Amino acid sequence: MALPDARRQRTLAVGLIGPGRVGSALLQQLRAAQPRLAREAGLQLKLCGVVARQRMWLDHDDPELNSRSHGAQTWRPSDLDAFAAHVQRAGERHALLVDCSASDAVASHYPRWLAAGVHVVTPNKLAASGPLERWRAIRQACAGGARYRYEATVCAGLPVVQTLRDLLDTGDELCAVHGMFSGTLAWLCNRHDGQQPFSALVREAHALGYTEPDPRDDLSGLDVARKLVILAREASWPLSLEQVQVESLVPPELADVPVEEFMQRLDLLDAPMAAKLAEAHTRGGVLRHVAQLDRHGRASVRLQVLPATHAFAHSRLTDNVVQFSTRRYRDNPLQVQGPGAGPEVTAAGVFADLLRIAETLEPHA
Structure with missing residues (x-):
């Protein structure tokens, strides 16, 4: 060359x-x-x-x-x-x-x-x-x-911000965002099948480097909420973190303790998460951590039971899935999918x- x-x-x-x-x-x-x-x-x-x-x-x-x-x-x-x-x-x-x-x-x-x-x-x-x-x-x-x-x-490493930027720069208009924005929570949901306690999965994800330094940033939904705010602002929507409705997976008694104590008391998550998994099985669906945002400033982050036929039900391990509904892609949203966690x-x-x-x-x- x-x-x-x-x-x-x-x-x-x-x-x-x-x-x-x-x-x-x-x-x-x-x-x-x-x-x-x-x-x-x-x-x-x-x-x-x-x-x-x-x-x-x-x-x-x-x-x-x-x-x-x-x-x-x-x-x-x-x-x-x-x-x-x-x-x-x-x-x-x-x-x-x-x-x-x-x-x-x-x-x-x-x-x-x-x-x-x-x-x-x-x-x-x-x-x-x-x-x-x-x-x-x-x-x-x-x-x-x-x-x-x-x-x-x-x-x-997924081209999510760049994809949105390209849509906007070429004259498209964002209507809504829907997706699984946490590679950590995607991995936890995919692995959470009742074979081992949820707390053991959190410890494994932390050891693998999938979680934030404080895993509560993932489990609380705060990390995903920040991502929604970033995408909203990229579209010139003046969203602030306080406006996002967030459902936390962190028990209230562990919300403010030091990280070391939180990791020691992770077993408090096991019973609530086992109950959510049982509900998903009863309804014939799967647990997925989903974020939604629309042009009116309505934004939410929560654990949902989705039908087994839903596109998000087939995500793999740390996959993030982001769907952009725009003027051009209103009926069939543009989707970006791939691994969304890990240092590499x-x-x-x-x-x-x-x-x-x-x-x-x-x-x-």
């Missing part, structure tokens, strides 16, 4: 915030793809540093940062704005921050970073589903040319967003 034209050579400075399961998987994918991207696309990805909780390290602290995983680097106290400034200086023309944290404090920095010309890619749902004023500030900050991409906030697929969704931004960058002078 011919080498890329020298006029198309681009360097993108990248800083990672949150080297947890998704962040670590992303680092592995970036390192594995770097030789091919440089050879075939003329794109050089330069990893400039990593922020982990209260610590960070920068590339000038460790000259081997781009060729090995973190382990023996020189750490310093984290300073998010200093970190962003470092990445921006290293990028000269093109700098990008990847936020793989689940931190609202990190999300609060997005407007400032974007206004300064730093691109942001994230699976962190808290920016796009948080206060409406902050969401508007983020969109306004992008007017200067920096790009904010968040495909992985909704269904990991989520990291791949983040990586794809990074590459979409890289494709728009101007080459070196």
Whole structure:
């Protein structure tokens, strides 16, 4: 294959915030793809540093940062704005921050970073589903040319946000959204057949990395509610999290206890979930966790018994299923389906967003 034209050579400075399961998987994918991207696309990805909780390290602290995983680097106290400034200086023309944290404090920095010309890619749902004023500030900050991409906030690596964006950009009109937005709850519903306690399945899902760091974000329906808010706002519907009617699977007595205690007392979920499964069997249906949204702002998230013939009844393991009812697809909704949980697929969704931004960058002078 011919080498890329020298006029198309681009360097993108990248800083990672949150080297947890998704962040670590992303680092592995970036390192594995770097030789091919440089050879075939003329794109050089330069990893400039990593922020982990209260610590960070920068590339000038460790000259081997781009060729090995973190382990023996020189750490310093984290300073998010200093970190962003470092990445921006290293990028000269093109700098990008990847936020793989689940931190609202990190999300609060997005407007400032974007206004300064730093691109942001994230699976962190808290920016796009948080206060409406902050969401508007983020969109306004992008007017200067920096790009904010968040495909992985909704269904990991599935092209859900991009599909909706394409529909809207080509003049279609969204009427309603209906779907299974939680890979975690899809996996739990598919596995919940009465052969083992529901609590054991939750522990297994947590160990596999399918759940949020606090599984209550999944079981409470809050994580799915955030996804509905993100899609509504993508369609310019001013939905807020408080407006979503959410049915929680978390017993009230476990709602506010520390995560460690919640995991120890998971058996409190077993009897209610066994009763719901029995009801589904009695009605000849299946349990599925379903979210709905319409143009009038009515939004709900709850566990439902669906007929065995329903399209959602045939989902597999961590499948997400999202149906868009639009002016063009009113009678036969457009459907996106596929695995929606796990560090690898989520990291791949983040990586794809990074590459979409890289494709728009101007080459070196």
